[in-house]
Amino acid sequence: MLSDASPDEDGAEVPPGRPRPSGDRVALRGDLRSALPDATAAVVVTALVFVFLWARMESGASDTVAIMPFMDDAGTYWMYLLSQAFGWSGLLWAWCTVMFGLLLSGTGHTRLPLSRQVLERWHRTTSLTTMALMFAHALMFAAELVRYETKLGWAERLWVGFADSFVPGWYDSGTGRIAIPIGQGALYLAVPLGLLFYVRHRIGAKTWRRLHRFVIVVYVLSVWHTLLYGTNVWYGEWPRTVLWLLQIPVAALLLLRLVRPARRAERLGPPKGGAGAARPAWWERAGGRAVAGAVVVGLVVVVVSGRDGGRDRPTDPPATAPHTQETE
Numbered sequence: 001m002l003s004d005a006s007p008d009e010d011g012a013e014v015p016p017g018r019p020r021p022s023g024d025r026v027a028l029r030g031d032l033r034s035a036l037p038d039a040t041a042a043v044v045v046t047a048l049v050f051v052f053l054w055a056r057m058e059s060g061a062s063d064t065v066a067i068m069p070f071m072d073d074a075g076t077y078w079m080y081l082l083s084q085a086f087g088w089s090g091l092l093w094a095w096c097t098v099m100f101g102l103l104l105s106g107t108g109h110t111r112l113p114l115s116r117q118v119l120e121r122w123h124r125t126t127s128l129t130t131m132a133l134m135f136a137h138a139l140m141f142a143a144e145l146v147r148y149e150t151k152l153g154w155a156e157r158l159w160v161g162f163a164d165s166f167v168p169g170w171y172d173s174g175t176g177r178i179a180i181p182i183g184q185g186a187l188y189l190a191v192p193l194g195l196l197f198y199v200r201h202r203i204g205a206k207t208w209r210r211l212h213r214f215v216i217v218v219y220v221l222s223v224w225h226t227l228l229y230g231t232n233v234w235y236g237e238w239p240r241t242v243l244w245l246l247q248i249p250v251a252a253l254l255l256l257r258l259v260r261p262a263r264r265a266e267r268l269g270p271p272k273g274g275a276g277a278a279r280p281a282w283w284e285r286a287g288g289r290a291v292a293g294a295v296v297v298g299l300v301v302v303v304v305s306g307r308d309g310g311r312d313r314p315t316d317p318p319a320t321a322p323h324t325q326e327t328e
């Protein structure tokens, strides 16, 4: 029997009289569906990190407890551990999505045994998963604050948890006064910059490309927030070194992307006329390449010298801690 319904761009049947969804909405729906395996992998990674952090807390090897001794009870502080685990999977997924994006916008992907379409799909799905992981990280921190504030009424507990985690400038203790707004900046920029892709037909491809470039700021803020606040990378030891080390391929790929962009129009060429850009744009591009080169050199110096901003492990409980919470 013939049906009145017609297939939309995704192949799904659209009942008569119902407005046909826009291409943007169809693309988002399709990507959300494709992101399912990716998100499942992210949940598995988060669970593994959670178990690892829990085991370290139980064995007495946790740096979080070394810095905040009142947290020496994994059963009570499991939401805090889960928040940390989501933070790490979020950062790992952010690393992957930025690497895929840089490979796509430069010429690096041409040497990989992967088609451009596959890389593009991975870039889009990992970016959606990253946003969800970042949000889950902040949400579990808020949940832990709600659980912790037992002396307050429910409305106040919910407000404190929400405001301390999501309202920039509200959290007012220790390093968190700077580190939390940096994390919030990353989260709040990631969502619009990531989702703009799905309205690029409306805003124009050129505007989308210009804005999408700022996604690198999200990544830099995420790493900065972690280096500043992560208690598991608090001391100047190997976990912190690995975190710095992982930034070298990102900076190197950024440099490569700037030096050898996929788009001909972005190549440097000689200033003014010919294939080159007008003088101000030329200086801007040349400056970008110089900064990326300096970042690569700076990262190598940090890793080799070991001067990575990590604190020395004290013999006594530390005088400075990220939070000023006391034992319940």
Ligand code: HEM
Binding pocket: 064, 084, 085, 087, 088, 090, 091, 094, 134, 137, 138, 141, 164, 165, 166, 180, 182, 183, 184, 185, 186, 187, 222, 223, 225, 226, 229, 230, 231, 232, 233, 322
């Ligand atoms: C609303 C935004 C955010 C809030 C409220 C927040 C909160 C926190 C807090 C309280 C910590 C300290 C945990 C510890 O003791 O180690 C932390 C660490 C961390 N955050 Fe965030 N964060 C936010 C955004 C982000 C974003 C966007 C990322 C990027 C993926 C991120 C990744 C991390 C990582 C990897 C750690 C280290 C965890 C550890 O040391 O085990 N955070 N964050």
